[in-house]
Amino acid sequence: MPYHFLKLKNDRCSELYSTLYPSKPDRGTKRPREEESEEAKLRQKFGRDRFRSYEDVDPAFVVEEEESKKKAEQMLEEMEEEEPEPVDEGYIKKMILTFEKRSYKNQELRIKFPDNPEKFMESELDLNDIIQEMHVIATMPNLYRLLVELNAVHSILGLLGHDNTDVSIGVVDLLQELTDIDTLHESEEGAEVIIDALLEGHVVALLVQNLERLDETVKEEGDGVHNTLAIIENIAEFRPEMCSEAAQQGLMQWLLKRIKAKMPFDANKLYASEILAILLQNNDSNRELLGELDGIDVLLQQLSVFKRHNPSTAEEQEMMENLFDSLCSCLMLSSNRERFLKGEGLQLMNLMLREKKMSRASALKVLDHAMIGPEGADNCHKFVDILGLRTIFPLFMKSPKKIKKAGVTEKEHEEHVCSIMANMLRNLKGQQRTRLLTKFTENDCEKVDRLMELYFKYLDAVQLADKKIEGEKHDMVRRGEIIEEDMEEEFYLRRLDVGLFILQLVCYIMVEICNSNIPQGRQRIFQILNMRGSSVKIVRHIMKEYAANIGDAQSEEFKDSEQMRILELLENF
Numbered sequence: 001m002p003y004h005f006l007k008l009k010n011d012r013c014s015e016l017y018s019t020l021y022p023s024k025p026d027r028g029t030k031r032p033r034e035e036e037s038e039e040a041k042l043r044q045k046f047g048r049d050r051f052r053s054y055e056d057v058d059p060a061f062v063v064e065e066e067e068s069k070k071k072a073e074q075m076l077e078e079m080e081e082e083e084p085e086p087v088d089e090g091y092i093k094k095m096i097l098t099f100e101k102r103s104y105k106n107q108e109l110r111i112k113f114p115d116n117p118e119k120f121m122e123s124e125l126d127l128n129d130i131i132q133e134m135h136v137i138a139t140m141p142n143l144y145r146l147l148v149e150l151n152a153v154h155s156i157l158g159l160l161g162h163d164n165t166d167v168s169i170g171v172v173d174l175l176q177e178l179t180d181i182d183t184l185h186e187s188e189e190g191a192e193v194i195i196d197a198l199l200e201g202h203v204v205a206l207l208v209q210n211l212e213r214l215d216e217t218v219k220e221e222g223d224g225v226h227n228t229l230a231i232i233e234n235i236a237e238f239r240p241e242m243c244s245e246a247a248q249q250g251l252m253q254w255l256l257k258r259i260k261a262k263m264p265f266d267a268n269k270l271y272a273s274e275i276l277a278i279l280l281q282n283n284d285s286n287r288e289l290l291g292e293l294d295g296i297d298v299l300l301q302q303l304s305v306f307k308r309h310n311p312s313t314a315e316e317q318e319m320m321e322n323l324f325d326s327l328c329s330c331l332m333l334s335s336n337r338e339r340f341l342k343g344e345g346l347q348l349m350n351l352m353l354r355e356k357k358m359s360r361a362s363a364l365k366v367l368d369h370a371m372i373g374p375e376g377a378d379n380c381h382k383f384v385d386i387l388g389l390r391t392i393f394p395l396f397m398k399s400p401k402k403i404k405k406a407g408v409t410e411k412e413h414e415e416h417v418c419s420i421m422a423n424m425l426r427n428l429k430g431q432q433r434t435r436l437l438t439k440f441t442e443n444d445c446e447k448v449d450r451l452m453e454l455y456f457k458y459l460d461a462v463q464l465a466d467k468k469i470e471g472e473k474h475d476m477v478r479r480g481e482i483i484e485e486d487m488e489e490e491f492y493l494r495r496l497d498v499g500l501f502i503l504q505l506v507c508y509i510m511v512e513i514c515n516s517n518i519p520q521g522r523q524r525i526f527q528i529l530n531m532r533g534s535s536v537k538i539v540r541h542i543m544k545e546y547a548a549n550i551g552d553a554q555s556e557e558f559k560d561s562e563q564m565r566i567l568e569l570l571e572n573f
Contacts, residue, residue: 087136092143095134096152102127103155110163124164131159131170138177144190147178153197160206168210169224175203176227179234195239204242205249207231212254216268229271236278243279247286252279253293259323260298270315273322280329287333290326296339299327300348306359307352317358321407324362331366334375346370346382353391356400361408364395368416368423374558377427384424384432392420393439397450411499414454418505425512437516445524448513452528455506458499459538465498492549504546507539511569540570 106127109120137143147153159171177183179198184191207228216222232251236243258272279286290296303323311317327345330336340346345366352363370379383389396417399410424436440447469491476483492500513521529536547566550559 087140089143089146092137092140092146093150095130095137096146096150099127099130099134099152100150100155102130103159124167128167128170131167131174134174135177138174138180138183141183141187141190141194144178144187144194148193148197153194154201157198157201157203157206160210165210165214165221165224169214169220169227172207172210172224172227172231176230176234179231179238181234181237184234184238191238195235198235199239199242199245202249203235204232204246204251208250208254216263216266222266222268225268226271229268229275232275233278236275243281243283244285247279247283247289251275252286252289252295255279256290256293256295256298259302265313265316265319267315270319270322273319273326277322277325277329280326284333287330287336290330291333291336291339296327296330296336296345297343299323299330300340300343300345303327303359304348306357307348308355308357310358320359321362324359324366327366328369331369337370337375337379340370341379341382346379346388347386350383350386350388350391353395360400361413364413364416364420367392368419371420371423371427373423374427376423380424380427381429381432384428384435389436389439392417393447396421397447411502415502415505418454418502418509422505422508422512425509437513437518437521440513440521441518445520448521448524449528451506451509451513452525452532455503455510456532456534458503458506459534461499462495462503465495465500469494504542507542508546508566510539511543511566511573515569515572536573540573543570 102123106120106123109123113119137147147156156171156174160168162168162171175198178194184195211225211228214221214224216225232246236246255272255276259269259276261269263269280290303320306320311320327340331340349363349367349370352359353367367383370376371383383392395413399413425433428436440451473483473491510525514525516522526536529539543566547563550562550566
């Protein structure tokens with residue numbers, strides 16, 4: 001017997017049983033007394049406070065009580081004998097038909113008696129009941145096609161705009177269960193059918209309209225907001241390409257408004273930040289839309305709270321990371337880097353690096369994204385102007401001890417710092433470039449020493465990985481297997497994982513220093529290479545491999561010019 005029927009039946013049985021046999025505390029066996037009066041017996045039977053004396057008892061009431069008891073007993077017997085209807089295709093069709101009828105009836109009565117709630121209230125309760133019963137459909141995703149074939153999806157979506165928010169919240173709860181990602185994976189066919197129908201019915205636009213009128217100070221409506229975001233997350237996970245359309249249907253605007261709302265931090269703000277990060281992932285159109293909606297300023301304002309204060313809970317820390325991830329995604333677009341610069345994003349990140357709070361590691365990641373490529377040139381120059389070199393070089397010289405608490409590894413920290421250095425050397429011109437290069441000669445070239453320390457650290461890691469890979473390749477050839485292009489890419493990614501990219505960045509910085517007009521930096525690099533028995537040929541080989549793998553999907557011209565520039569630098573190395 002399905003669980004929901006057992007539960008309904010058990011609940012009703014319990015209610016009837018409690019009516020028939022109200023529980024009383026066990027006080028032990030009571031000794032019968034011969035002198036016990038009829039009044040006492042009645043008081044025992046009907047309750048101490050109901051009747052003060054035998055004379056108060058109305059004989060008709062006693063008869064009525066007996067009849068009620070018999071009727072309840074009879075109903076209990078009937079329920080026990082009653083066999084529940086099996087939940088199959090026919091049952092679901094009947095349920096959908098009942099839903100359509102009740103929905104139509106409620107709509108009709110509301111139109112007929114708009115100012116008289118008593119006339120349509122009962123139909124509204126019936127409608128809400130059938131919506132709750134329809135949750136059983138979520139246990140059978142293989143029958144989702146019935147919702148589409150019988151046009152129920154259209155009717156369900158129509159109720160998102162119902163005047164009574166209780167009904168719309170009930171529909172949201174139903175949709176959240178129907179789109180649960182685990183349920184969708186149980187039946188690929190059923191999932192495809194219902195997701196197609198929901199997207200064709202502009203489900204996101206209707207959900208956003210409903211979100212606009214919900215009052216989160218009311219618990220039920222706050223839960224409705226949370227379940228709405230869950231629906232969007234479920235659909236986005238199953239159909240990632242819907243993110244652009246969803247953002248255009250008002251979702252991006254609502255998320256930004258909710259994130260900047262002056263409300264105490266709660267689960268809904270966390271969820272909104274998570275959905276925003278999902279929408280921006282690998283999606284340039286959404287990144288552009290966020291920029292046009294002044295979203296960069298919104299993100300910077302929300303993150304500014306954490307420049308001097310750590311998040312108070314793990315959930316608030318998660319929200320902070322979501323906002324940083326969103327900002328990094330947006331900075332992949334050159335137009336957003338201009339907005340970031342104008343919004344004084346560099347100043348905020350620089351402050352965060354100095355304050356040494358939990359936000360420092362993420363601020364470093366944002367700076368890295370802001371300076372990448374030729375589009376990051378303006379940010380590089382501005383960073384030097386706001387005395388950013390004083391902040392970044394201490395982080396280059398030594399990885400902070402507390403970075404693990406912020407969920408960042410030493411390798412990630414060193415990658416971001418080296419990337420920032422490399423991008424500044426690539427983009428800076430004139431006085432700012434000279435200021436950067438001069439830093440490497442301070443205190444007897446200690447920063448060059450640190451650079452070489454990183455070089456040998458990651459060279460050892462990469463050479464160890466190369467040895468393992470060569471062994472695997474040898475075994476494959478011996479077995480007669482062909483090493484295909486996909487396998488070569490996998491091997492290259494493994495090398496990147498152990499630190500090849502950081503090694504490439506370090507080598508690039510070495511080559512840039514050697515090509516500058518600072519002889520003491522060049523001398524120290526060659527001196528250390530010779531001391532450690534290393535060779536210039538290794539550096540050249542690493543840089544040639546780096547140049548060969550430079551990729552920029554947006555500009556083939558940039559790729560070619562950058563490769564030529566690196567090869568020219570190597571000629572003078």
